[in-house]
Amino acid sequence: MECNKTNFGQEHKREMRAVQDSMDVLSGKWKIPIISSICYYNKRRFSDILNDIDGISNRMLSKELKELEINQLIKRTVLETQPITVEYQLTDHGLTLRTIINNLTDWGVEHRKVIVGKPL
Template sequence: MLNKESSGDCTVSTCRAKNRAIKDALDVLNGSWKLQILVSLSEGTKRFKEISREVEGISDKMLSKELKDLEMNQLVTRTVRDTFPPTVEYSVTDHAATLKEVMIALSEWGILHRNKIIGS
């Protein structure tokens, strides 16, 4: 059981609230692809195939699904241009931009962890 003495300033209720918030964030960003897609789009608006080329290993079917999930969670906008054939572009929302520091921190930690585990 967590208590104030054993966990710093984390009481049972504050730990539960923090864990709930982390679970919510992970539910939105779950899987191997969503953060990679957001990193790709953080460099600017892109078309589907551009994202597909930058996110190594993702299938078109999975990319389509993940983009729909990101759009539903208001992290990505999909814009259809009135051209022939229609042009579809994706970009990050202002809300997604709030993840920038999280993505940088995860990238830095990933590099440290990789170096620790495999030594390169």
């Protein structure tokens, strides 16, 4: 993309705002692992996500799931079972993160090789 110096500064600010918006939605220790868990299995129950992510508490998982739902990245479905079952899945908008999650996974594997010298 070609731009003059005036447009370059404006374009750079727009791109930086977009990065900040993304980080505001995805930041923190838990959101990417939660999205990854749901993405990998397509649908996950609360207890399944809790078991997938080492170190997360019930309270924190609940808080993060609510934030992801507010940002329209996941959908919460209450099933009429005894006891009641709640499933989480990515929305169509959330599914757009699948490529990013896959790229982060690939980068993480390569980074581990560089730093440690061997894959997981």
